[in-house]
Amino acid sequence: MRYTQIVADHAGVITAENADTGQYVQAGQAVYQLAWSGDVDVVCDLPERAVAALHTGDTAQVTLGALPGRHYTARLRELAAAADPQSRTWRAKLTLEHPDADVRLGMTANVAFAAPSEANAPAVFTVPATALFHDGEAAAIWVIHAPDDVLQLRRVSIARYDARTITVAGGLQDGERIVLQGVHTVHAGEQVRPVAPLHPEDFAS
Numbered sequence: 001m002r003y004t005q006i007v008a009d010h011a012g013v014i015t016a017e018n019a020d021t022g023q024y025v026q027a028g029q030a031v032y033q034l035a036w037s038g039d040v041d042v043v044c045d046l047p048e049r050a051v052a053a054l055h056t057g058d059t060a061q062v063t064l065g066a067l068p069g070r071h072y073t074a075r076l077r078e079l080a081a082a083a084d085p086q087s088r089t090w091r092a093k094l095t096l097e098h099p100d101a102d103v104r105l106g107m108t109a110n111v112a113f114a115a116p117s118e119a120n121a122p123a124v125f126t127v128p129a130t131a132l133f134h135d136g137e138a139a140a141i142w143v144i145h146a147p148d149d150v151l152q153l154r155r156v157s158i159a160r161y162d163a164r165t166i167t168v169a170g171g172l173q174d175g176e177r178i179v180l181q182g183v184h185t186v187h188a189g190e191q192v193r194p195v196a197p198l199h200p201e202d203f204a205s
Contacts, residue, residue, distance in 0.1 A: 045089035142179035
């Protein structure tokens with residue numbers, strides 16, 4: 001009789017049956033799908049502009065269409081390392097902190113991530129694409145060091161590439177001066193004379 005029994009190694013709920021009674025199955029063939037009991041995950045897909053500011057452990061507010069008026073807190077457990085090749089979105093998995101008995105598998109959820117505090121939020125800048133240089137394989141920007149106006153090559157994190165601009169999500173500080181054009185004609189340690197662009201509106205995104 002033990003040969004005809006399938007025993008799960010975790011408690012859970014059967015969500016799908018992939019074989020019929022009396023059917024012959026092959027070794028390793030999935031007969032049932034089992035959702036483990038315990039933590040309840042919420043799965044969503046995020047656009048590129050939302051990924052740069054998120055980190056594992058960030059909180060979000062979750063509402064369920066079937067349970068109006070109820071709000072749940074969830075924490076980001078896993079964020080995909082690469083985008084889906086078809087949708088170009090990143091898969092995120094969040095764990096509900098205190099789900100009640102009314103939360104059921106397969107419900108539709110709305111996820112709202114908490115806005116980062118001003119103190120901890122990284123500075124984000126949109127600059128002309130002509131300012132982009134490279135330090136090896138890493139994106140970089142020429143920064144004009146104060147007060148001697150000497151050029152330093154600084155590695156930066158790029159959150160977004162547009163036709164004429166780039167969005168820098170890390171590596172620059174508010175008030176720093178950078179080289180906007182001619183980045184391939186300068187070198188580290190070179191002393192320059194900073195000037196303001198003649199038409200700043202040309203660089204608006």
